[in-house]
Amino acid sequence: xxxxxxxxxxxxxxxxxxxxxxxxxxxxxxxxxxxxxxxxxxxxxxxxxxxxxxxxxxxxxxxxxxxxxxxxxxxxxxxxxxxxxxxxxxxxxxxxxxxxxxxxxxxxxxxxxxxxxxxxxxxxxxxxxxxxxxxxxxxxxxxxxxxxxxxxxxxxxxxxxxxxxxxxxxxxxxxxxxxxxxxxxxxxxxxxxxxxxxxxxxxxxxxxxxxxxxxxxxxxxxxxxxxxxxxxxxxxxxxxxxxxxxxxxxxxxxxxxxxxxxxxxxxxxxxxxxxxxxxxxxxxxxxxxxxxxxxxxxxxxxxxxxxxxxxxxxxxxxxxxxxxxxxxxxxxxxxxxxxxxxxxxxxxxxxxxxxxxxxxxxxxxxxxxxxxxxxxxxxxxxxxxxxxxxxxxxxxxxxxxxxxxxxxxxxxxxxxxxxxxxxxxxxxxxxxxxxxxxxxxxxxxxxxxxxxxxxxxxxxxxxxxxxxxxxxxxxxxxxxxxxxxxxxxxxxxxxxxxxxxxxxxxxxxxxxxxxxxxxxxxxxxxxxxxxxxxxxxxxxxxxxxxxxxxxxxxxxxxxxxxxxxxxxxxxxxxxxxxxxxxxxxxxxxxxxxxxxxxxxxxxxxxxxxxxxxxxxxxxxxxxxxxxxxxxxxxxxxxxxxxxxxxxxxxxxxxxxxxxxxxxxxxxxxxxxxxxxxxxxxxxxxxxxxxxxxxxxxxxxxxxxxxxxxxxxxxxxxxxxxxxxxxxxxxxxxxxxxxxxxxxxxxxxxxxxxxxxxxxxxxxxxxxxxxxxxxxxxxxxxxxxxxxxxxxx
Numbered sequence: 180x181x182x183x184x185x186x187x188x189x190x191x192x193x194x195x196x197x198x199x200x201x202x203x204x205x206x207x208x209x210x211x212x213x214x215x216x217x218x219x220x221x222x223x224x225x226x227x228x229x230x231x232x233x234x235x236x237x238x239x240x241x242x243x244x245x246x247x248x249x250x251x252x253x254x255x256x257x258x259x260x261x262x263x264x265x266x267x268x269x270x271x272x273x274x275x276x277x278x279x280x281x282x283x284x285x286x287x288x289x290x291x292x293x294x295x296x297x298x299x300x301x302x303x304x305x306x307x308x309x310x311x312x313x314x315x316x317x318x319x320x321x322x323x324x325x326x327x328x329x330x331x332x333x334x335x336x337x338x339x340x341x342x343x344x345x346x347x348x349x350x351x352x353x354x355x356x357x358x359x360x361x362x363x364x365x366x367x368x369x370x371x372x373x374x375x376x377x378x379x380x381x382x383x384x385x386x387x388x389x390x391x392x393x394x395x396x397x398x399x400x401x402x403x404x405x406x407x408x409x410x411x412x413x414x415x416x417x418x419x420x421x422x423x424x425x426x427x428x429x430x431x432x433x434x435x436x437x438x439x440x441x442x443x444x445x446x447x448x449x450x451x452x453x454x455x456x457x458x459x460x461x462x463x464x465x466x467x468x469x470x471x472x473x474x475x476x477x478x479x480x481x482x483x484x485x486x487x488x489x490x491x492x493x494x495x496x497x498x499x500x501x502x503x504x505x506x507x508x509x510x511x512x513x514x515x516x517x518x519x520x521x522x523x524x525x526x527x528x529x530x531x532x533x534x535x536x537x538x539x540x541x542x543x544x545x546x547x548x549x550x551x552x553x554x555x556x557x558x559x560x561x562x563x564x565x566x567x568x569x570x571x572x573x574x575x576x577x578x579x580x581x582x583x584x585x586x587x588x589x590x591x592x593x594x595x596x597x598x599x600x601x602x603x604x605x606x607x608x609x610x611x612x613x614x615x616x617x618x619x620x621x622x623x624x625x626x627x628x629x630x631x632x633x634x635x636x637x638x639x640x641x642x643x644x645x646x647x648x649x650x651x652x653x654x655x656x657x658x659x660x661x662x663x664x665x666x667x668x669x670x671x672x673x674x675x676x677x678x679x680x681x682x683x684x685x686x687x688x689x690x691x692x693x694x695x696x697x698x699x700x701x702x703x704x705x706x707x708x709x710x711x712x713x714x715x716x717x718x719x720x721x722x723x724x725x726x727x728x729x730x731x732x733x734x735x736x737x738x739x740x741x742x743x744x745x746x747x748x749x750x751x752x753x754x755x756x757x758x759x760x761x762x763x764x765x766x767x768x769x770x771x772x773x774x775x776x777x778x779x780x781x782x783x784x785x786x787x788x789x790x791x792x793x794x795x796x797x798x799x800x801x802x803x804x805x806x807x808x809x810x811x812x813x814x815x816x817x818x819x820x821x822x823x824x825x826x827x828x829x830x831x832x833x834x835x836x837x838x839x840x841x842x843x844x845x846x847x848x849x850x851x852x853x854x855x856x857x858x859x860x861x862x863x864x865x866x867x868x869x870x871x872x873x874x875x876x877x878x879x880x881x882x883x884x885x886x887x888x889x890x891x892x893x894x895x896x897x898x899x900x901x902x903x904x905x906x907x908x909x910x911x912x913x914x915x916x917x918x919x920x921x922x923x924x925x926x927x928x929x930x931x932x933x934x935x936x937x938x939x940x941x942x943x944x945x946x947x948x949x950x951x952x953x954x955x956x957x958x959x960x961x962x963x964x965x966x967x968x969x970x971x
Contacts, residue, residue, distance in 0.1 A: 194841075194851025196870065196894050219267035224723065228266050228695050231722050233258055235784040239709045239719040241265050241347055241694045242834050244585035245418045246396045246711040250785040259417035264832075264839045268674070269693040270723060273300025275675050280306055280315040289680040293650060293908065294838040296675045301690070303727035308686040315679075315688065320731065323687055324743035330640055330667045330685070331744050337364030337619075339639045341629040344370040344598045345646030346587025347694075349707035349719070351763045352733035353589075354771070355756055356644055357597035359741035361607075362616060362749050366623030367638075370598045371646060371835075372590050373626040374653075375549055377923040378557030379583040380594070385558075386565040386807050387574070387581070387793045388800035391591065394544055394580035395713050395788070400425050401578035404540035406533075407464075408436040408475060408564070409550020409929075413845060414831045416548075416584050423463050432536055435464040437550060438472050438826065439856065439904055440897040442845035468533060471524035472824040472902040473554050473930050477813045478530060479563035481519045484511040485534035486570055493572030500797055501569050503808035510810045522815050524899040542578030543571065548586060550826070553929040555816065558922040562809040569806050575797035585712040587835065592710030595771060595789070600625045609770040616749040626652060627924050630916060633661035641683065642669040642740075644733065645691075647676040650836040650907075653914035653926035654886070671736055676836070677908075692732045696721040702759035705732070708781045710789065716774075717786025734760060818901065818932050823861065825875070826929040827907040827914070836908055843906075848894065855935075856896035856904040865935050869895045874941035875905070877933045879915035886913050887941035903933065 216225040231237030235250045240258060242265040247253060258266075279299065285308065288296065305323045306315040318326075331340055342360045344353060360368055372380065380390035387393065399405065399422045412419040423433055435441070470478060486492060487508055497504050516527060523530070537543060545568055551560045565581065573579040585591050597606055600623035607618045624632055630652060632638035641648075641662060648670075652658045658681075662668055665683035672679070673693050679686070692698055698705045698721065706720040731739070735757055742753040755762045761778055768777035773789045780787035792798040799806050818824050829835070830843035830852060841850050848854055855875065862869060876887040888910060898904065907928065918927045 194854070194892060195849045196854070196892070197847040197849070216263055216267045219271040219273070221272060224270055224272070227722050228270050229258060229263060230255065233262070235717075236720065238694045238721045239588060239717065241269060241588050243416045243418070244346075244588050244591060244710075244712045245416045245422075246713040246715055247717070247785070248396060261414075261417055261831075261834055261839075265834055265837075266695060268297065268837060268839065269301075270695045271300050273298065274726065275299045275302045277304055277306070277317040284313045285315065285680050285682065286313065288675070289677075292838075293677055293836065294841065296677065297837060299675050301673055301726040302675060302688060303690060304729045305690060306688040308682050310684045315686075318687070320739065323689060324739050326685065326687065327642070327667070327669060327740050328743040331363065334639060338367060338623070339637065340365065341367040341369060341624055341632065341638050341641055343626070343629070343641065343643040343646065343648055344368065344593055345644060346371050346585075346590030346593060347645045348589060348593055348598075348733055350589065350592045350596050350709060350716070350767065351707050351760045352644065352737055353593040353596040353598050354763055354767055355734055355737045355741070358610070358614070358751070358766075359737060359745070361610060361618040362614070362741070362745055362751060364619055366600050366602060366619050366621065367629065368598050368600050368623055369626040369629045370590070370593055371587055371651060372594055373600075373924065374651060374926055374928075375586060376552055376583055376590070377625075377925045378552035378920050379547075379561055381923045382558045382561035382565065383581065383583070385801070386562055386809065389791060389793060390594075391789075391791060392580065392582045392713050393574050393791060393794040394582045395794075396422060398578050398580055399423070399544055399582070400429060402426055402431050402542050402544040403578060404536055404543040405431055405433045406436065406543065406545050407433065408545070408547045409552075410546060410548035410584060411437065411439070411441045411828070412584075413441055414829055415586055419584065420463065427463065432465045432540070433463055434533055434536065435467045436470055436475070436478065437467070438470060438898050438902045440467055440469060466533065466536070468525055468529055469897070469899050471522065471899045472826050473556070473815050474523035474525070475551055475560045476556060476563050476811060476815065477519045477522040478525060479560070479567060480511055480514060480811075480813060481516070481523075481530045482534050482537060483507070483563070483566055483570060484514045485531060486537060486567070487511055489538055491538035492570050496572030497569065500799070500806050501808060502803050502805040503810070504569075506810050507566055507808040515813075518813060522813060524901075537567070537571065540571075542576065543568070543573045544578070544580055544582055545573070546582045546584055548584050550929060552923075553920070553925055553927055555918070555920055555927050555930060556811070556814050557920040557925055557927075559809070559811040559814065562811060565806075566808050569808055574793055574806065575795070580794060583712070588711075589709040591712060591714075592708070592716070595710055596767070597771070605772070606770070613766060613770050614749060614751055625924055627916060627919055627926065630654075630658055630661050633665055636664060639666045640669075641665050641667070643678065644671045644737070647678050647836040649678040649681050650676070650911065653911060653918070653928065654916040655908065655912040656886075657916050671733065689736050690727070690730050691736055692721070692725050692730045694719060694721055696723045696725045696730075698732045700732075700735070700758050700760070702761075705734075705760045707734075707760065708764070708786070714789040714791055715786055716781055716789060718781055734763070816930050816932065821865075822932055822934050823857070823901055823903045825855075825877075825903045825905060825910065825913065825931040825933045827910045827931070828904055830906050833906070846894075846896070851892075852906050852909055853891045854894045854905065855891045856894050856898060858898050858900050858902070859895040861900055861903070862893055862895060867893050867935065867937075869893055872938035874936040874938055875910070875913065875933050876936060876941055877913045877915070877931055879918055881917065882915070884915075885942045886915070888912055889941050890938055
């Protein structure tokens with residue numbers, strides 16, 4: 180199988196590994212942010228953008244979905260290092276013109292690294308790859324729309340197309356997109372949430388009736404205890420560290436539960452404070468629990484058992500607002516502590532220390548991210564976290580609640596606007612009432628099922644509104660082959676990425692305006708809206724002249740495709756929506772629950788907060804009308820002897836699949852990305868040394884594919900025995916497509932069973948029957964034992 184990062188523009192021999200740094204912001208972060216901004220944008224564009232970033236009259240950061248402080252309490256520089264990098268990537272002065280594409284074949288570009296592709300700058304004109312062509316060439320917008328329309332209208336069924344959405348799309352674009360797709364006749368609306376927080380959405384919908392956070396930013400500030408589980412804020416949500424610092428100032432205790440001890444929660448130097456520049460900074464985490472990969476359910480159940488033993492419960496909340504408590508209590512009465520300590524890797528003393536903090540806290544906020552969701556039992560893990568919140572009444576009161584921290588700026592807003600392959604019937608009814616057509620009622624394809632559909636020849640058209648589908652998805656080689664099996668691939672993008680190089684028979688790149696850019700339509704200058712992780716909806720207005728006069732906004736592109744494909748079918752006024760986005764917002768106000776008077780409310784400085792019954796009134800729109808306790812087995816993954824569990828993660832110089840640079844200074848890695856973090860004793864036990872190059876392979880029961888990546892450098896790191904970590908997308912080829920979470924179908928990117936081999940021994944380099952095939956095997960003949968590692 181092909182390692183998608185095998186051919187690099189940089190030399191992995193330049194990769195160096197030093198010591199993990201002891202802080203996650205301060206002078207270094209400021210210097211990196213400013214240098215990156217000045218190098219990419221120049222002084223004038225840097226000032227125009229960064230001073231408008233996350234301001235009430237400015238534009239929303241296109242990276243994470245961390246909530247903004249209230250208007251009047253925002254800093255002049257209301258952004259983090261990675262936010263500044265994201266702006267620099269979009270507002271760069273580099274350009275990928277038609278001449279660039281003429282000079283580079285698709286095969287040549289596909290040999291470049293993801294980082295190199297991103298450095299080529301903004302795409303300036305629509306590009307097409309015709310059947311049999313080796314290069315992209317320019318195409319006019321109207322011809323591109325006609326080409327898409329002809330392909331879509333030529334399908335035997337609308338379900339033979341799938342329409343992906345990245346979290347960067349605005350609410351207005353997302354609403355228009357889902358309207359078009361459903362008017363076309365399908366619910367095939369996979370989105371990036373399918374690959375990250377889908378387990379959260381499923382678990383919270385079952386437990387509290389709404390798949391969103393039950394807290395505000397003020398609750399974080401007021402909390403007495405904050406538990407951060409399966410999340411690394413210093414890299415993935417850096418502005419969260421400022422909020423945690425405020426909470427610390429207010430007396431909060433903060434606990435980190437994560438396999439890796441991350442620098443951001445060890446000590447934070449806030450550049451907004453004098454102490455963050457010249458002082459020692461703030462020690463964020465009071466307690467770190469180095470849990471084994473996938474040991475969270477065992478920990479959460481042990482915490483619950485101790486709270487029950489101590490009667491540290493909110494009996495009034497349990498009695499008035501919950502159901503299922505007795506079954507949960509009975510289940511935990513049989514808890515096997517030996518199993519808990521084995522699975523979690525934590526001692527009973529460590530678990531008891533956290534339980535005592537819970538017992539003594541009058542208001543607790545539970546935060547989590549991909550470290551909980553991307554496991555086979557991800558839904559169950561979050562249900563267990565909900566159980567803990569219910570047991571102590573930590574929902575619907577100040578300083579307490581459930582807080583899934585979203586990793587993409589408007590992924591939550593896109594779902595609110597209807598981007599979902601499994602829409603609720605009341606949403607479809609509202610669409611029918613508003614637009615006069617009956618939308619399809621059958622559930623559509625999510626990300627994993629869309630890939631299967633393309634692979635199996637059942638889906639012939641892929642359209643992506645933003646994102647880098649190939650690199651974001653699991654099982655990279657399978658995904659690549661699936662896309663190449665289609666008749667048409669379409670990507671709405673700002674910059675070149677790997678997905679543009681994995682083409683259907685015909686391929687289109689449609690370049691769009693970004694968040695940083697002005698958007699002028701027939702009715703005048705337009706603005707868009709987004710929703711953050713705490714249900715706050717607000718406006719976003721870009722300050723810059725577009726990178727090219729040929730660019731079109733997301734709304735222009737979506738309505739252009741819709742008009743070309745559907746014509747006047749159903750009488751939907753696509754042109755009116757394109758000319759004036761307030762027309763879309765009027766539709767939103769009548770279709771989307773919680774969005775009445777949308778135009779008026781979102782125009783307010785700072786916007787408005789969507790209703791959330793559990794948070795607002797301790798009412799729960801579940802099937803029972805109550806918060807629902809759940810009973811779950813301690814169901815975990817057991818890696819066979821000689822194997823490890825790998826979690827894939829980001830470097831600090833990365834946002835999702837966008838590679839900003841080759842520095843992960845908080846983990847001490849510079850100049851490259853092909854590293855694997857291991858406990859020193861695991862390195863020795865497998866016969867390797869710190870710094871050695873190795874190959875990594877994995878296996879999935881039920882198929883004959885051995886997936887492998889090559890030439891990764893071993894790095895000793897503070898992580899539990901048996902737990903490994905490495906960056907994606909370099910390790911995405913290792914994640915089997917069929918390895919998904921129960922109930923959510925989320926790829927298990929944090930639970931990959933791997934085996935380590937000396938460099939040069941991966942299946943990519945060996946021929947069948949090669950005697951090297953037995954190297955590192957369990958019995959000298961077979962690499963993988965005849966057991967299913969996915970056992971309780």
